[in-house]
Amino acid sequence: xxxxxxxxxxxxxxxxxxxxxxxxxxxxxxxxxxxxxxxxxxxxxxxxxxxxxxxxxxxxxxxxxxxxxxxxxxxxxxxxxxxxxxxxxxxxxxxxxxxxxxxxxxxxxxxxxxxxxxxxxxxxxxxxxxxxxxxxxxxxxxxxxxxxxxxxxxxxxxxxxxxxxxxxxxxxxxxxxxxxxxxxxxxxxxxxxxxxxxxxxxxxxxxxxxxxxxxxxxxxxxxxxxxxxxxxxxxxxxxxxxxxxxxxxxxxxxxxxxxx
Amino acid sequence: xxxxxxxxxxxxxxxxxxxxxxxxxxxxxxxxxxxxxxxxxxxxxxxxxxxxxxxxxxxxxxxxxxxxxxxxxxxxxxxxxxxxxxxxxxxxxxxxxxxxxxxxxxxxxxxxxxxxxxxxxxxxxxxxxxxxxxxxxxxxxxxxxxxxxxxxxxxxxxxxxxxxxxxxxxxxxxxxxxxxxxxxxxxxxxxxxxxxxxxxxxxxxxxxxxxxxxxxxxxxxxxxxxxxxxxxxxxxxxxxxxxxxxxxxxxxxxxxxxxxxxxxxxxxxxxxxxxxxxxxxxxxxxxxxxxxxxxxxxxxxxxxxxxxxxxxxxxxxxxxxxxxxxxxxxxxxxxxxxxxxxxxxxxxxxxxxxxxxxxxxxxxxxxxxxxxxxxxxxxxxxxxxxxxxxxxxxxxxxxx
Ligand SMILES: Cc1cc2nc3c(=O)[nH]c(=O)nc-3n(C[C@H](O)[C@H](O)[C@H](O)COP(=O)(O)OP(=O)(O)OC[C@H]3O[C@@H](n4cnc5c(N)ncnc54)[C@H](O)[C@@H]3O)c2cc1C
Numbered sequence: 001x002x003x004x005x006x007x008x009x010x011x012x013x014x015x016x017x018x019x020x021x022x023x024x025x026x027x028x029x030x031x032x033x034x035x036x037x038x039x040x041x042x043x044x045x046x047x048x049x050x051x052x053x054x055x056x057x058x059x060x061x062x063x064x065x066x067x068x069x070x071x072x073x074x075x076x077x078x079x080x081x082x083x084x085x086x087x088x089x090x091x092x093x094x095x096x097x098x099x100x101x102x103x104x105x106x107x108x109x110x111x112x113x114x115x116x117x118x119x120x121x122x123x124x125x126x127x128x129x130x131x132x133x134x135x136x137x138x139x140x141x142x143x144x145x146x147x148x149x150x151x152x153x154x155x156x157x158x159x160x161x162x163x164x165x166x167x168x169x170x171x172x173x174x175x176x177x178x179x180x181x182x183x184x185x186x187x188x189x190x191x192x193x194x195x196x197x198x199x200x201x202x203x204x205x206x207x208x209x210x211x212x213x214x215x216x217x218x219x220x221x222x223x224x225x226x227x228x229x230x231x232x233x234x235x236x237x238x239x240x241x242x243x244x245x246x247x248x249x250x251x252x253x254x255x256x257x258x259x260x
Numbered sequence: 261x262x263x264x265x266x267x268x269x270x271x272x273x274x275x276x277x278x279x280x281x282x283x284x285x286x287x288x289x290x291x292x293x294x295x296x297x298x299x300x301x302x303x304x305x306x307x308x309x310x311x312x313x314x315x316x317x318x319x320x321x322x323x324x325x326x327x328x329x330x331x332x333x334x335x336x337x338x339x340x341x342x343x344x345x346x347x348x349x350x351x352x353x354x355x356x357x358x359x360x361x362x363x364x365x366x367x368x369x370x371x372x373x374x375x376x377x378x379x380x381x382x383x384x385x386x387x388x389x390x391x392x393x394x395x396x397x398x399x400x401x402x403x404x405x406x407x408x409x410x411x412x413x414x415x416x417x418x419x420x421x422x423x424x425x426x427x428x429x430x431x432x433x434x435x436x437x438x439x440x441x442x443x444x445x446x447x448x449x450x451x452x453x454x455x456x457x458x459x460x461x462x463x464x465x466x467x468x469x470x471x472x473x474x475x476x477x478x479x480x481x482x483x484x485x486x487x488x489x490x491x492x493x494x495x496x497x498x499x500x501x502x503x504x505x506x507x508x509x510x511x512x513x514x515x516x517x518x519x520x521x522x523x524x525x526x527x528x529x530x531x532x533x534x535x536x537x538x539x540x541x542x543x544x545x546x547x548x549x550x551x552x553x554x555x556x557x558x559x560x561x562x563x564x565x566x567x568x569x570x571x572x573x574x575x576x577x578x579x580x581x582x583x584x585x586x587x588x589x590x591x592x593x594x595x596x597x598x599x600x601x602x603x604x605x606x607x608x609x610x611x612x613x614x615x616x617x618x619x620x621x622x623x624x625x626x627x628x629x630x631x632x633x634x635x636x637x638x639x640x641x642x643x644x645x646x647x648x649x650x651x652x653x654x655x656x657x658x659x660x
Contacts, residue, residue, distance in 0.1 A: 013471060062297075063282070063283075063284075087296040090297060094435070095438060098435075098439060121468055123448065123468070124445075124448070126435040128435075129432060129434075129436050129439070130436065133436040139432075141431070142432070155521070157524075160341075160523075161428045161536060161537070162534050163533075165401070166520070167402075170517045173517070178582075179582070221442070221444030221478045222445070224300050224302060224476055226474070227305070227474050228473050229472055237635060237636055239636055247645070247652050251649075251652050251656060255656075257617075257618055259596055259618050
């Protein structure tokens with residue numbers, strides 16, 4: 001089985017702070033990490049490989065420094081790593097990102113593609129299903145359990161809004177995974193050594209045989225018009241008195257606001 | 261690239277470098293340069309005291325407008341689960357009506373699966389037309405048939421705007437439709453508006469785990485597609501006598517390469533966990549001290565007809581399953597009433613619940629950040645506050 005994992009290097013948004021006065025993001029000291037959901041995707045790929053044999057490739061599209069996340073993936077046990085990089089990919093929205101990623105996957109081939117549920121910066125959860133559409137293969141989103149992976153199909157449990165479904169997909173297929181799926185392993189010493197010397201294969205639009213107007217900013221139908229920080233909440237009320245008085249006041253307020 | 265530095269204004273102070281989440285700005289020869297890794301997030305724009313960072317305007321003249329003019333009308337994908345239309349569909353029809361009015365166009369719904377009578381209901385909720393397919397292939401949700409048939413209908417009828425719920429279903433298959441039609445899709449919108457001079461749809465959504473809001477346009481392609489969070493739009497008026505047209509669509513040649521073998525309803529596990537559609541959420545955190553704490557919250561939830569949520573801390577402790585988790589790595593919710601019990605309010609939790617209408621925080625620690633997000637705060641011990649609140653609510657109910 002050949003498995004491709006799509007990983008994105010992201011700023012650790014949990015560490016991002018907002019300067020309320022200027023309304024800007026404070027980036028200083030915020031580390032770049034592998035998108036947390038993608039670490040679960042890597043773990044899933046490695047454990048399938050342990051069962052069925054095969055190879056695991058990690059793929060990312062990003063600036064040259066995204067190489068660091070590919071090396072981290074190798075330290076965990078990933079066999080091959082591909083970095084899609086170049087000026088032509090800058091400013092990509094999800095469609096252009098999916099176009100580039102599906103371009104690499106077509107080149108390197110894969111029976112199963114695993115993505116994170118969503119990236120913690122863009123937060124759209126769109127790239128995975130879009131890659132599947134570009135490749136014309138089935139996909140299953142929000143996978144929380146891999147029940148059975150075989151040569152021709154995969155059986156998984158996916159989260160839905162009101163429970164979950166057991167779903168079978170024929171291979172090749174793409175799945176996007178949630179945190180509940182597994183606990184990512186830590187790198188081994190040998191893995192860390194491998195990561196240092198491993199070759200990261202870099203690819204630009206030319207290698208992927210993609211016209212430059214379908215990737216990056218040019219290939220992106222969506223455009224960010226403006227960014228702003230959500231304003232502080234209004235309507236805060238202080239409750240006064242003893243605990244009992246406060247609770248009485250609260251119940252009255254909730255009745256007034258038609259919350260009860 | 262649409263962000264440029266005015267070299268005559270830039271002082272090389274580096275303020276923009278510290279706000280850029282992507283390390284995309286460098287100082288060269290004493291002035292800033294925005295490099296190729298710019299993600300256009302525009303975080304830098306307001307950081308510049310000199311006003312040296314500019315947006316270079318998109319050249320709208322180069323957009324083939326004739327093509328865009330062929331697209332008109334607003335469509336709502338009405339999601340059904342187990343044959344029941346999800347409430348978000350009625351909310352989208354309410355919002356879709358406003359957008360359609362602003363564009364002087366019609367409003368259509370699309371319903372795959374469920375009964376023909378449900379299509380009739382969508383008309384009463386505001387649709388002028390409903391494209392309906394009752395084929396068995398839509399009984400359980402699979403991505404490809406929904407994507408295939410919706411794409412076909414869109415290509416045929418050319419709506420200008422297509423909306424769906426930002427639910428497990430909408431967020432999963434709508435990207436396939438966007439990719440097939442090579443058009444833009446904006447995820448998880450919390451507000452929609454028509455831009456006065458261009459008629460484009462301004463789609464506003466949270467990003468960076470809710471730390472910022474972004475307004476997104478898709479000016480070059482049609483349809484403009486968006487998923488919209490449940491509970492943020494208001495359902496329109498239900499008019500029992502409203503008339504409209506149901507157009508039957510067939511699913512000939514539609515295939516699915518995935519198969520649902522079994523559905524596990526959350527009800528089977530004994531709790532309602534549809535947090536996204538809950539009106540009232542009672543959430544517990546580390547302050548509950550253990551599994552038993554959730555028993556106490558259950559009592560409150562039953563009284564208020566609420567659903568149980570949790571912070572990541574409580575989930576990580578194993579006190580309650582992950583499906584209850586609210587926050588950046590769990591669900592984003594916006595109920596009418598959110599009661600946070602023993603939750604400190606880390607930013608990752610706040611981003612998942614701060615758009616709730618009314619937030620009540622109960623916490624021992626008066627400094628807990630949850631109080632900054634709360635509409636009402638009570639500083640006190642949960643074991644005192646909650647039983648007292650339960651008692652007062654019971655008394656009120658009894659008195660009615
Ligand atoms: C504020 C803001 C708002 C945005 N809103 C939108 C929007 O509404 N619609 C839109 O189309 N674009 C939007 N974008 C652009 C979008 O964030 C980027 O295109 C990004 O490259 C991919 O989207 P994502 O981060 O949402 O990834 P998601 O779709 O959330 O990522 C899902 C999974 O896809 C894989 N993946 C994603 N990106 C990569 C990558 N570069 N390399 C390898 N694997 C990857 C990972 O497995 C990841 O877990 C926005 C950008 C910003 C800055």
